[in-house]
Amino acid sequence: MIGNDIVDLQEAASTSNWQRRGFLEKVFTPNEQSMILATTNPFQMVWRLWSMKESGYKFYLQKNPNAMRGFYPAKINTQIICGEIGQVSIHDMELKTKTICHPNYLFSTAFEESNISTKTNIFYLPQRAFQFQSNFIREKLINYLAEKDRLDKVHLKVKKNKNTAPLIYYKSSLLPFSCSLTHHGNYGGFSISKLNIKN
Amino acid sequence: MTNNETMLSDLKGIIQPYIQNQEAFDNLTEATDFINDLKINSANLVDIVLDVEDKFDIEIDNDSMDRMLNVKAALEVIQEKLSTK
Structure with missing residues (x-):
């Protein structure tokens, strides 16, 4: 978490x-x-x-x-x-x-x-529109995972549950990560950590 | 306008500067959620609560603020506080 x-x-x-x-x-x-x-x-x-x-x-x-x-x-x-x-x-x-x-x-x-053991990436957001920022951060997260775990990014999807915690899927399987996304003004970022089995 | 309509229109005037989703604001209903629908930054929720206090000359305690996440709850809190003034 x-x-x-x-x-x-x-x-x-x-x-x-x-x-x-x-x-x-x-x-x-x-x-x-x-x-x-x-x-x-x-x-x-x-x-x-x-x-x-x-x-x-x-x-x-x-x-x-x-x-x-x-x-x-x-x-x-x-x-x-x-x-x-x-x-x-x-x-x-x-x-x-x-x-x-x-x-x-x-x-x-x-x-x-x-x-x-958490990985955090922070970036400047060149546009202010909410949808742009939300997509931009998700794309950064997907690119990060695709590169790190050598996954095909076409099959990586970030979905949110009703309390808005993001879940990451590869094809139709849920990946064992917790992540959190944030943006404010012109900055945004993601944090991701591998889930402990006991979680 | 009835009192309720005036109250809603005053509330809309207060939240408008903080919204980030114009379409959801244009289609605002009682169920509209400040964060999930209007995409208001949570840091601005407290500004909205303070603006509501100033506009209606009421005091909103922290337990009431706790539930002010959507239009319906905000209107209820305003009505409650006005009725006990």
Whole structure:
């Protein structure tokens, strides 16, 4: 299982205002709010914690495909452990996160500690249209798998279940991968990990 | 316009700047999902909730926000909060 989330920092700066009244209280726990206000770069911290929460939420839905969707960011607890490594608690689940902090974007991945072998690819998206971006990322993922496992990409398909976790098929067989797709503004990416048999 | 129609039209005005699927917006119904149908980025859901609070002069607690994922739920929350003002 895997969940990811990207924040295009320029997009976040232009479409959201974390300083508006009520924003922090709706998204963050009291501890997180204190941490944000205590840093020298609260903007960066807001979006880093946001992407950790979102990646944890996506992990949770992938693990529990029948769970109710909801918008409850302040009920998802985040902590920064050290550098790029963090922790997310969502419902009864404890996850580790890794956040890549690039000058243009933040990219968080949530995973179980036992399964940290994850491949992540991030790319610039030359167009803004939703359908373009969605297709572009799927194509990147298919090309990656085709090359890595020497598969004929004509037979590789990415499908989504109702809770929107993507599944990868080769011909009609489901491949043993967990993956997560994300895009925001002009950036997008995928994360993929091999499923443990016990999953 | 009835109150409900005004409320829906106010809500549409609030969500319009954040939508990424115009066709789904043009065909909006109560069942329309903000993320799955309108392709609104989840980071903008909180902006929508805050805009709704400002527009209707209500306060939306986090438990109510939890379910505001589609038009029907958003209208229900607005109605609930207006009725207890």
